[in-house]
Amino acid sequence: MKISPEEVAKVARLARLDLTPEKISQYAGQLDGVLAYMDKLSELDTSDVEPMYTPVDQVSVMREDVVKKEFTREDILKNAPETDGSFFIVPRIV
Amino acid sequence: MPDSTQSPLAQLTLTQVRQQLADKSLSASEVTEAVLARIAATEPRVQALLSVQAEEARARASALDASGPDAGKPLWGVPLVVKDVLATKGVPTTCASKILENFRPVFDATAVARLKDAGAILLGKANMDEFAMGSTTENSAYFPTKNPWDLSRVPGGSSGGSAATVAACQCFGALGTDTGGSIRLPASFCGIVGLKPTYGRVSRFGMVAYGSSLDQIGPMTRTVEDAARLLQVIAGHDERDSTCINAPVPDYVAALAQRTDLKGLTIGLPAQYWDKGLAPEVAEACGLAVKQAEALGAKTVPVDLKLSEYAVATYYIIAVAEASSNLARFDGVRYGLRDKSAQSLLEMYVKSRTRGFGEEVQRRIILGTYVLSSGYYDAYYRKAAQVRRLIRQDFEAALKNCDLIMGPVCPTTAFKVGEMSDDPLQMYLMDIFTISANLAGLPGLSLPVGLGHEYGLPVGLQLTGRALDETLLLQVAHVLEQHVAPTGLPSL
Numbered sequence: 004m005k006i007s008p009e010e011v012a013k014v015a016r017l018a019r020l021d022l023t024p025e026k027i028s029q030y031a032g033q034l035d036g037v038l039a040y041m042d043k044l045s046e047l048d049t050s051d052v053e054p055m056y057t058p059v060d061q062v063s064v065m066r067e068d069v070v071k072k073e074f075t076r077e078d079i080l081k082n083a084p085e086t087d088g089s090f091f092i093v094p095r096i097v
Numbered sequence: 098m099p100d101s102t103q104s105p106l107a108q109l110t111l112t113q114v115r116q117q118l119a120d121k122s123l124s125a126s127e128v129t130e131a132v133l134a135r136i137a138a139t140e141p142r143v144q145a146l147l148s149v150q151a152e153e154a155r156a157r158a159s160a161l162d163a164s165g166p167d168a169g170k171p172l173w174g175v176p177l178v179v180k181d182v183l184a185t186k187g188v189p190t191t192c193a194s195k196i197l198e199n200f201r202p203v204f205d206a207t208a209v210a211r212l213k214d215a216g217a218i219l220l221g222k223a224n225m226d227e228f229a230m231g232s233t234t235e236n237s238a239y240f241p242t243k244n245p246w247d248l249s250r251v252p253g254g255s256s257g258g259s260a261a262t263v264a265a266c267q268c269f270g271a272l273g274t275d276t277g278g279s280i281r282l283p284a285s286f287c288g289i290v291g292l293k294p295t296y297g298r299v300s301r302f303g304m305v306a307y308g309s310s311l312d313q314i315g316p317m318t319r320t321v322e323d324a325a326r327l328l329q330v331i332a333g334h335d336e337r338d339s340t341c342i343n344a345p346v347p348d349y350v351a352a353l354a355q356r357t358d359l360k361g362l363t364i365g366l367p368a369q370y371w372d373k374g375l376a377p378e379v380a381e382a383c384g385l386a387v388k389q390a391e392a393l394g395a396k397t398v399p400v401d402l403k404l405s406e407y408a409v410a411t412y413y414i415i416a417v418a419e420a421s422s423n424l425a426r427f428d429g430v431r432y433g434l435r436d437k438s439a440q441s442l443l444e445m446y447v448k449s450r451t452r453g454f455g456e457e458v459q460r461r462i463i464l465g466t467y468v469l470s471s472g473y474y475d476a477y478y479r480k481a482a483q484v485r486r487l488i489r490q491d492f493e494a495a496l497k498n499c500d501l502i503m504g505p506v507c508p509t510t511a512f513k514v515g516e517m518s519d520d521p522l523q524m525y526l527m528d529i530f531t532i533s534a535n536l537a538g539l540p541g542l543s544l545p546v547g548l549g550h551e552y553g554l555p556v557g558l559q560l561t562g563r564a565l566d567e568t569l570l571l572q573v574a575h576v577l578e579q580h581v582a583p584t585g586l587p588s589l
């Protein structure tokens with residue numbers, strides 16, 4: 004087996020998802036099949052191949068360090084689930 | 098057309114309607130009313146749109162009419178739809194997810210801003226698989242879109258709403274996005290033209306990211322010339338997307354007139370795309386289109402894409418890894434759904450995400466988190482990135498021996514709603530011919546080549562070209578379009 008229900012539960016916690024035991028066992032079964040399929044890649048010898056993470060040759064893009072103000076505080080807070088008009092409010096942390 | 102709700106005005110191509118708007122034989126308001134009427138008549142059955150901006154569109158059309166046609170604006174007065182993964186200022190942008198149900202961006206995606214600057218009217222936002230994860234548009238958290246050719250079948254996905262709205266003549270063109278085939282597959286299933294540009298040709302700023310190294314925005318239209326006109330407007334450098342290529346944008350529309358046959362061109366036919374697993378009607382329609390290309394002067398040669406069988410595995414590792422990272426931003430803090438019952442910050446993240454994300458999205462986040470996790474990173478993610486380079490080299494080698502590659506978009510025509518929804522792996526395999534172009538960053542175009550003899554549904558031929566050579570894809574597709582079996586429009 005490529006992935007156990009315990010591993011699915013652990014990864015779900017890392018991904019900040021709360022799965023029911025039924026979902027965990029369902030995903031474990033499905034992901035096991037998907038991972039087994041993905042193991043096909045081990046047939047290929049890639050020891051000398053540089054990984055390709057993007058199709059464009061990544062160059063650092065520089066721009067002038069100029070202050071711009073494109074949005075107001077009100078704009079930025081417009082979609083906030085909870086705000087006091089100045090800040091994003093979240094449940095108490097400390 | 099058999100049905101009286103089939104408005105002749107709504108059936109015009111984008112190219113035709115912009116001409117009639119420019120010469121004042123039609124007003125922007127008349128055109129807008131025609132497509133709104135068409136939406137009212139067909140949308141209850143097709144369900145292509147998550148929202149329709151009827152009042153805003155009417156107001157914009159009136160304002161445009163008041164100032165009169167502007168020759169400097171290539172899409173003046175043309176009503177268009179964009180996929181709901183693209184940010185639209187003040188207009189709901191949900192990605193077909195519950196987690197963004199009430200989200201209204203305070204800015205436009207660059208591609209949307211460019212359409213507006215070109216004079217286009219935003220008519221509505223197209224349905225999709227949630228966060229673009231799916232191949233049928235059944236994974237929308239709101240409702241599935243139906244294929245206008247046969248309402249019991251899927252339109253393809255993930256840009257299924259964009260494909261269906263264009264095929265149903267609810268608008269004159271749409272934007273879709275393509276991470277592994279999400280423009281080309283629905284274009285094929287719905288009998289329209291869909292173009293995934295070269296990675297970096299169109300700015301991704303304002304597109305809600307799925308797989309950032311794979312995603313591209315592109316046009317979905319009823320003709321090749323229409324696609325050229327939309328690409329013309331949205332292509333080009335944008336300082337807000339560091340992966341957007343700073344290269345001149347050719348005149349795609351003018352280039353179409355420069356080619357009337359396919360003489361001097363070499364078309365590569367990969368055995369891996371033609372030899373096995375094709376539905377007979379797909380093999381037949383695509384095969385006839387290739388014969389037609391030969392009759393128009395093209396030479397065909399076999400090419401070897403020997404790594405094709407590894408593309409699906411490579412693609413899904415990379416796509417889910419990038420997705421799990423991209424979707425970490427949905428935490429209930431700054432926008433999107435928040436579970437208000439949570440007592441602690443961590444509980445708020447967990448409850449908001451668990452409630453807000455649908456099943457396929459959660460499955461891909463978990464898989465992505467797994468392949469990036471310590472102990473598995475090298476075996477999966479790094480390995481896939483290495484195979485990705487080999488796949489690109491495969492294409493580079495093939496495209497040394499030919500000018501473009503042709504094959505089917507998908508092994509089948511549109512399948513029945515519900516037919517594929519139980520087995521994720523089976524569904525992932527629908528993308529087998531389209532994902533390589535995303536891995537390699539190459540442009541791909543889906544051209545309708547007639548109706549299959551078995552089910553009478555559209556078949557799409559895929560043209561894949563060299564990086565930044567959208568011009569040749571559009572030219573070849575434009576020539577072929579006039580010679581292959583006509584697909585026509587669905588009778589709704």
